[in-house]
Amino acid sequence: MSPLRVFIVEDSPVIRQNLAGALEEMAPVRVVGFADSAADAQAALCGRPPPCDLAIVDVILREGTGLDVLRALREQASPVTRVVLTNYALPDVRTHCLALGADRVFDKSVDIDALVDYCNELASKTPDAGLG
Amino acid sequence: MPAWAEIQARLTSSRYLGPVTVALATLVLAVNEFGYRSLERLGEQRAVILEARTLSDEVRLLTLMMESAKRGHILTGRAVYLEPYDEMGRRFEPLLEDVLALARRYPEQRANLETLVEAARRKRSEMVEVLQRFQSGNFEGAMELTLTEIGRENMVRINEIADEIRREETAAYLQAGQVRQSVGFWSRAGIAGLVLLCAAAVFAVLRLGRERDVERGRYLAELSAERDKLELQVDTRTRELTDLARHLQRVREDERGRLARELHDELGGLLTAAKLDVARVRKRVEGSGPEVAERIHHLGQTLDAGIALKRRIIEDLRPSSLANLGLQRTLEIQCREFAQRSEIPVQAEIADLKLDAERALAVYRVVQEALTNVSKYARASEVRVRLQRAGDLVRLRVEDNGCGFDPARVQPGSHGLSGMRFRVRSCGGELVLRSAPGLGTTIEATLPMTA
Numbered sequence: 001m002s003p004l005r006v007f008i009v010e011d012s013p014v015i016r017q018n019l020a021g022a023l024e025e026m027a028p029v030r031v032v033g034f035a036d037s038a039a040d041a042q043a044a045l046c047g048r049p050p051p052c053d054l055a056i057v058d059v060i061l062r063e064g065t066g067l068d069v070l071r072a073l074r075e076q077a078s079p080v081t082r083v084v085l086t087n088y089a090l091p092d093v094r095t096h097c098l099a100l101g102a103d104r105v106f107d108k109s110v111d112i113d114a115l116v117d118y119c120n121e122l123a124s125k126t127p128d129a130g131l132g
Numbered sequence: 133m134p135a136w137a138e139i140q141a142r143l144t145s146s147r148y149l150g151p152v153t154v155a156l157a158t159l160v161l162a163v164n165e166f167g168y169r170s171l172e173r174l175g176e177q178r179a180v181i182l183e184a185r186t187l188s189d190e191v192r193l194l195t196l197m198m199e200s201a202k203r204g205h206i207l208t209g210r211a212v213y214l215e216p217y218d219e220m221g222r223r224f225e226p227l228l229e230d231v232l233a234l235a236r237r238y239p240e241q242r243a244n245l246e247t248l249v250e251a252a253r254r255k256r257s258e259m260v261e262v263l264q265r266f267q268s269g270n271f272e273g274a275m276e277l278t279l280t281e282i283g284r285e286n287m288v289r290i291n292e293i294a295d296e297i298r299r300e301e302t303a304a305y306l307q308a309g310q311v312r313q314s315v316g317f318w319s320r321a322g323i324a325g326l327v328l329l330c331a332a333a334v335f336a337v338l339r340l341g342r343e344r345d346v347e348r349g350r351y352l353a354e355l356s357a358e359r360d361k362l363e364l365q366v367d368t369r370t371r372e373l374t375d376l377a378r379h380l381q382r383v384r385e386d387e388r389g390r391l392a393r394e395l396h397d398e399l400g401g402l403l404t405a406a407k408l409d410v411a412r413v414r415k416r417v418e419g420s421g422p423e424v425a426e427r428i429h430h431l432g433q434t435l436d437a438g439i440a441l442k443r444r445i446i447e448d449l450r451p452s453s454l455a456n457l458g459l460q461r462t463l464e465i466q467c468r469e470f471a472q473r474s475e476i477p478v479q480a481e482i483a484d485l486k487l488d489a490e491r492a493l494a495v496y497r498v499v500q501e502a503l504t505n506v507s508k509y510a511r512a513s514e515v516r517v518r519l520q521r522a523g524d525l526v527r528l529r530v531e532d533n534g535c536g537f538d539p540a541r542v543q544p545g546s547h548g549l550s551g552m553r554f555r556v557r558s559c560g561g562e563l564v565l566r567s568a569p570g571l572g573t574t575i576e577a578t579l580p581m582t583a
Contacts, residue, residue, distance in 0.1 A: 012397060018405040022412050087400050092457045108404045109439035112411050 003030040004123040007045060007052040009069055010085075011036040011062040015108070019056070019085075022112070027119035029054075038064025042072045050080045053126055054119070057102070059086040059093060070100035081122065085115060153329045160322030167315025174308040180238045181301040184245060187231045188294040191252050194220050194227060195290055199283070202259050206266055206274065217263075221256075228252060241297065248293040255286035378558050385450075385493070392450035395442055403439050410435060451496055459492045459519075460484040463499060467517055474507040476532075481518040485526060491579060494555045495519065495528055498563070501548040502530035502575045510534025510573060524581050526561075531574040536567045552577070559583075 006029045010016045020031040032052050035041035038061055045055055055073070057066040066084055073082055084097045089107035097105050106115045198220045204213035228249050235245035258277065265274035277283075414428045446452065453462040460482045467480040487495065499517060506515055512534030519528050542549075549565060552575070556563040561579025 012401040014401040014405050015408075018408040022408040025412050026415050087396060087404075088452065088456060090453060090456060092461065108400065109407065109443075110436060112404070112407045116411060 003028045004054055004119060004126060005030055005032045005052040006119070007031075007033045007035070007041075007055045007080075009035045009038075009041040009045075009055060009057040009061065009066060011058065011060070015058075023116065023119055026116045028123045029119050036062045038066070038068040038072075041069045045069070045073060045080060046076050046078065050078060052080060054122060055080050055082045056085050056115075057082060058108075059084060059088050059097070067096065067100060070097060070102055074101040083115070083118065085111075150333075153326075153333055156322070156325055156329055160319070160326050163315070163318045163322050167311075167319060170311050170315060171308070174304070174311060178301070178304055178308060180234070181241075181297070181304050183234055184238060184241050184297050185294075185301045187227065187234060188245075188248055188290075188297045190227060191231060191248060192290050192294045194224055195252055195255055195287065198224070198256070198259055199287070202263055205263070206278070214263075217259075224252075224256060241300070244293050244296060248290060251286045251289040251293065255283065255290065258283045258286065374558070377554055381555070381558070388449040392446045392452070395446050395449070396452075399442055400439075403435060403442065406435055407432070407439075448500075451493075454489070454492055454496060458484070459487055459495060462492075462496060463517065463519060466496070466499060466503070470503045470507070470515075474503075476506065476512055477514055478503075479514065479516045481516070481520070483520045485519065485521055485581070487526065487581070488583065490583075491526070491559050491581075494559050494561075494579070495526070495577070497555055498528060498552050498575070498577050499530060501552050505548065505573070506530075506532045506534065509537070512572065521581070522578075525578050526581055528577040528579075529574065531572060533572045536569050536571045536573050538569055539565055539567055 004027070006023060008016055008019060008031060010019065016034055016036075020034075023029050024031060033044055035044055041055075041057070041061075044051060055069075057069050059066040061069075066086070070082055070084070073080060082102050084102045084105040085108055086093065086105070087108045089105055089111070094105045104118060106112075106118075198217050201213050201215075201217035201220070205211070205217065231245050231249050235242045235249070238245070262274045262277045262283075265271075265277060410428060410432050414425075414432075417424050417428065451462055451466075453465060457465070463482045464480055467478040467482075470476070471478040503515070503517075506512055510532045512532035515530065515532045517528075517530050519526065521527070549563075553563045556577045556579055559579045560583070561577055563575065563577045565573070565575050567573040
């Protein structure tokens with residue numbers, strides 16, 4: 001089973017490092033890249049073929065928001081699966097993100113385990129993930 | 133004419149005018165009184181002189197008539213001539229007594245009058261002697277006595293004295309006229325002066341009144357100007373203080389925002405990293421026994437509690453939901469969370485109003501402060517929060533059914549009231565507090581929808 005390729009859009013280095021380490025340790029994933037602003041994320045993710053299978057996007061970024069990233073990916077009809085990992089997992093934000101094409105919305109504080117489970121599940125559903 | 137004007141001003145100034153008027157009035161009074169006394173004295177004198185003249189004329193007349201009767205009798209020898217002589221003779225002595233009485237009252241003419249009486253008596257004794265001689269038949273003796281100068285001299289003397297008294301009476305009359313004229317003149321002059329002075333006094337008083345009016349007007353104007361200046365100063369200071377308070381409020385909000393951001397970004401990152409580590413460790417120590425698993429589980433719970441605390445602090449510091457969810461949802465969440473935390477049911481009736489950030493924050497902070505007060509002091513069993521629109525106004529009302537208090541006995545600055553009030557006022561609104569012991573507390577804020 002090839003590891004799931006993950007791209008992290010997150011402006012906090014601490015979370016970036018720890019998230020990458022934790023995911024790679026607990027799920028069959030490989031973190032293939034980072035971005036800390038909406039523009040960088042769009043530039044990296046909208047290439048063809050896409051550089052990853054899963055994009056984990058934070059809402060608040062150094063510049064722009066995760067919502068911009070989601071909107072861009074939807075406009076491109078990108079095949080990349082998108083999930084949101086945020087500290088602002090309020091009902092409104094959640095609804096908004098789902099409407100913009102996010103598959104799931106995770107809370108940074110309480111949904112870490114759920115995110116790991118989700119990655120495991122997604123990896124198992126994507127047998128040839130590493131071949132894109 | 134400035135010199136004249138100055139003299140006039142000095143003369144009519146109240147300092148000199150009063151004494152001068154009083155002095156002149158006294159002088160006029162004195163002149164009048166003196167004149168009156170003089171005229172009275174002259175009148176008395178004239179009455180005496182008049183009496184002296186009348187008496188002296190009568191003495192002369194009586195003497196002449198007696199002389200005439202005596203001569204008639206001597207010439208004719210007829211007794212009929214003696215009748216008037218006898219009659220005059222009876223009146224003669226009482227008349228002389230009158231003259232002497234007058235002489236005692238009238239020292240100036242005493243000598244004259246006494247001389248007159250003496251001359252008259254001598255004349256009479258001469259006439260008596262002549263008649264005695266004639267009646268006793270001694271015609272020669274009678275004639276001899278008649279031919280002597282004695283009778284004539286006495287008669288001349290009587291005439292002289294009577295004339296003198298008449299002259300003096302005339303002189304006194306003239307003198308009285310002169311005095312009357314002089315007194316009249318001085319009285320007239322004094323009254324005229326007094327009237328002039330009175331007119332001047334009236335003028336001065338009017339002038340003084342006018343000056344005082346002008347002075348008072350100036351004083352009032354100065355007072356008014358001073359008051360305007362003070363009001364302006366108060367306005368300026370108030371504006372400065374309001375600006376300062378607004379600035380401090382903004383600084384405080386900024387600071388809260390910065391703190392919230394830091395807590396969110398830095399502390400949030402650390403807590404998330406810790407959670408990630410816990411997940412990793414948990415996976416690694418799987419099967420190491422229930423004790424380790426329990427500690428790991430406890431660590432996870434502790435971290436969750438820390439995360440929840442951080443969230444609450446951040447929401448208190450800066451309600452991120454205001455920007456994300458809008459005022460209605462934020463207030464509903466605020467009320468729900470308050471109800472959960474304080475176990476006091478909250479009935480929230482929040483309209484969906486579009487307010488700018490400053491107003492939304494003000495409403496949020498008022499609700500926050502009011503609910504804090506409810507949980508701290510009210511001992512309420514129910515709270516109602518209502519936000520609604522009334523025309524161009526937003527009306528916020530937070531009421532509880534708690535113990536209430538007497539607003540007059542609470543320091544204006546306490547219970548965050550002044551803070552709430554200031555916040556509402558800086559949005560152009562007004563905050564009203566109604567409470568009484570045992571009757572709960574109602575806070576009502578009314579502010580315009582837009583700036």
